[in-house]
Amino acid sequence: MRRSFLIIYSFVFVIFIGQACIRKPGEKIVTIDLLLKEMTDRDGLAKLPQNNFKLKQASSYSRKSIAPDEEGWFDNADASQYVRTDTIGGRIEHVLMDVDGPGAIVRFWSTWHAQQFSMGTLRFYFDNSPIPQIEGQISDIISANKYVGAPLSQTTSPFLENGGWFSGHNLYFPLPYAKHCKVTYQKADESINDVLYYQINYRKYEPGTLVESYTKGDWDSGKFSEIIAEVSNKLRHNEPQINQSVVTQLKGVMKPGASLSASIEGEQAIKKVVVKLEAEQVEQALRSTVISMEFDGKPTVWVPVGDLFGIGYKISPSKSWLSTVEENGEMSLFFPMPFQQSAKITIHNFGKVDVELVMLEMHYEAWNWDGQSLYFHANWRNYPDFNTSEKRDVNYVSISGKGKYVGDVLTLFNDSYDWWGEGDEKIYVDGESFPSTFGTGTEDYYGYAWCSVVDFSLPFIAQPSGDGNRSPGLTVNSRWRSLDVIPFEQSLKFDMEIWHWGNTQIDYSPTTFWYGTKDARVEVMEDVDGVKIPVKFPERFEGEGFKVSRITGGEVITQAFLSYNWSARNHLLWQGIKKGDELEVYFYSEKERKGQLKAVFTQAPDYATADVLLNGDLIFKDLDLYNSELGLKELFFKNGRIKKGKNIVKLIVKDANGAGESPNKFGLDYILVLADRIFNN
Known part of the structure; x- marks a missing residue:
């Protein structure tokens, strides 16, 4: 028995040494640790790769796009375009990516149209295993991954549109594989409208490159907690360390x-x-x-x-x-x-x-x-x-x-x-x-x-x-x-x-x-x-583009409805507010603007009353935005002035309007100076 063990051990050792000997100078075994260290190695950007690879992308691009000189090259049907659909254990799994190794997924972006999609199941099968090494709700893996955390797993700033939160979802944690990788998506409800967009960037290493594959349980075991924390800290604190500057x-x-x-x-x-x-x-x-x-x-x-x-x-x-x-x-x-x-x-x-x-x-x-x-x-x-x-x-x-x-x-x-x-x-x-x-x-x-x-x-x-x-x-x-x-x-x-x-x-x-x-x-x-060439500027200042400099209560978000007639189909929404709350936001103008100022606000049953100040001047006192239904309120100010540079809009929540509602919102669409018009009472 011992002799058999020694023969097997010797055989494996020889194979390993043989593979190591054919590696090129500077090549290293590709591991998650190695890739995470490479992620924050700025100097490595200025050097040829240690391990040769090609960068490729699997995505839901329109399959009608075949060639630049053929119809369909600019087709925009680029959602839910899959490699194929498999049935595995009675499940319908849509294949997003199916490639041979050695390789590594290095970026995964996705977005979806309906809440049901965030509840769908994403699966990663590595090295031809019939059992997925990673399995879970798509949002929990890509952008809300509790094992990886931000910024390696993160959404962009979400905004509220048509009643639902929308965002881009990004995963930067590397997932290497030695032989093969298949990624599939199973909808939470196969009967819902199919709208899933995805882009998966992956490295395809040269044949013979040694890669240590991600294995089931690597995340929740805490195996990479220390290096994840180190890399995340470097990414957040981006100032380079220069030894002898x-x-x-x-x-x-x-x-x-x-x-x-x-x-x-x-x-x-x-x-x-x-x-x-x-x-x-x-x-x-x-x-x-x-x-x-x-x-x-x-x-x-x-x-x-x-x-x-x-x-x-x-x-x-x-x-x-x-x-x-x-x-x-x-x-x-x-x-x-x-x-x-x-x-x-x-x-x-x-x-x-x-x-x-x-x-x-x-x-x-x-x-x-x-x-x-x-x-x-x-x-x-x-x-x-x-x-x-x-x-x-x-x-x-x-x-x-x-x-x-x-x-x-x-x-x-x-x-x-x-x-x-x-x-x-x-x-x-x-x-x-x-x-x-x-x-x-x-x-x-x-x-x-x-x-x-x-x-x-x-x-x-x-x-x-x-x-x-x-x-x-x-x-x-x-x-x-x-x-x-x-x-x-x-x-x-x-x-x-x-x-x-x-x-x-x-x-x-x-x-x-x-x-x-x-x-x-x-x-x-x-x-x-x-x-x-002279650069261009907008004529109006959209509320959703204003930056928050001070807030004492509530939260500020961008809200959008494609079917509503806000000037850009969005507005600045200050919600969860109460009497006495204050908000200061600011915007920049490339020049001074004087004349009749027009401001457009949102009205609704739960909208509040507030004072509105521009650069310290009270322009609208006790502005009441109550209305029995969603609407817009246009107001004018005779002697409006927007300064060159930074301008500050201050909002102060006043008393309720007595309409029996619980006003807790304030909406600002845009501000505009109409210099060529005269205001008449």
Whole structure:
């Protein structure tokens, strides 16, 4: 018996040693621990992968989309499109993904239309096991996973629409598998309308890569509690740790057409870039002021300042794994930017007025450049006054050479009250004829859902401004990649559909972030004419876009009804309030506006009476929003004034109106200055 055991042991040992010996230098056994550590390894972004893989996506994209030159390429039926439907143990299970390993799921996004869908069952079968290793309600696994917790399992900011809560659901906890992975969904009620959207990003490792599969019970055993806590803490506190930081600074006033530059010598890596600007019109300065960078003599970065830091042309506080923007306008970027001999950073003023560079700081330290190191790139494209009457693909970026794609920022101005973002991402790697990443909508790519106007910032996704999602205004979306980076050997092309519900015009500007070898190139590098175009602003200020600065009772949410005639089909709802409660919210204006002020509020049986102040001035006293049914109340104020910059709206709840109701709500649709009209009593 002992002899048999020794023979078996020796055989297994030889097999293991044999597999280990054929691994390439630098390769490691892929485990959950290894992947979680990689997730927060910023320096790893600037290097070729330790284990070679291709990044792919399983999604519910329309199966009518076969080829760009065939009908159906822009088809929008991208819900509940499954690989197939299996019957397992008498259960009907819809297959979302069925792939061979070795591999790892690294991002799972989903959303659904009905409450019943959050009660449906999601199952993961690894390595051809007939028994699921993970099984539970879909929301409990993806976005409310008690074993993983936020931010690895989290919704974007939800909003109330048509009586139900809507949100994008995101899981970033990696799920590796050695041989095979199948993911299925079983509806809670097979008879309900079938509306499930999903995107699953997964790594497909080279054959022979050793992977330690997720096994049943790994979550609830607490096996990964310590590293989950460590990674989550790093993601929440995003400031990079720089061991021996050296700082190079720039400051000064730049006249139109002028620029300022600084250089760094040696084998180094910039780990943090901080910028703050001041100008007569900061919004235009964020677009017309451009940062360019050269590493070892190669130009790799040319991007407007606001787009580089993920906020477009509006100062919007935001915090993600790779960037932070403070309310005072200080912007920080945390991409590692290594080089062998030299780096040069230049800031250009292509605008018409002076721009004060309050600060530009580059924090850097020594870097050991080797055959795995890559150069940082950031590129900006601009599609101004884009006509949406015809659906078509626009190019984010086209790259030739070797590298990895690590993220993007989309800045757009929507000219209508219709939703702009039905278009799908299509990412082609190394000359693919059909994209290995084919999405279900622009908002889904950026992690949220249902045209939500609610602002949010999470480690890997952010919407610092969503004003343009359902009304004329600015929207900015960003996605930073970690485990879902896209390596490429020869080329990468990223196209996004323009699929707008209305026939209008939009300004559409994507910025892309990637790393490459010295030979890697992009088709478009500079667009001086594009950054000179005046940026656009909305004429009215939507209540749902206001930010809360102070609240003493109740809660503020965004409420929407697609069938109701709020200006953008949503409003700011302050609910759960009582007499004496106060709320202060604020919004920004790019210029001073004077004239007749129009404000639109919501009325209903349970709506309260309140005083309304704008920048300290009482504009509506004892505003009674009681009405026997849901409605809108338009009010005018003769001498309205909206300041340039920050404006504060203060609400103070007063006495009940005596109508026998229990008023506990207050609704604000929008504020508008009608400068060209005269108010008559």
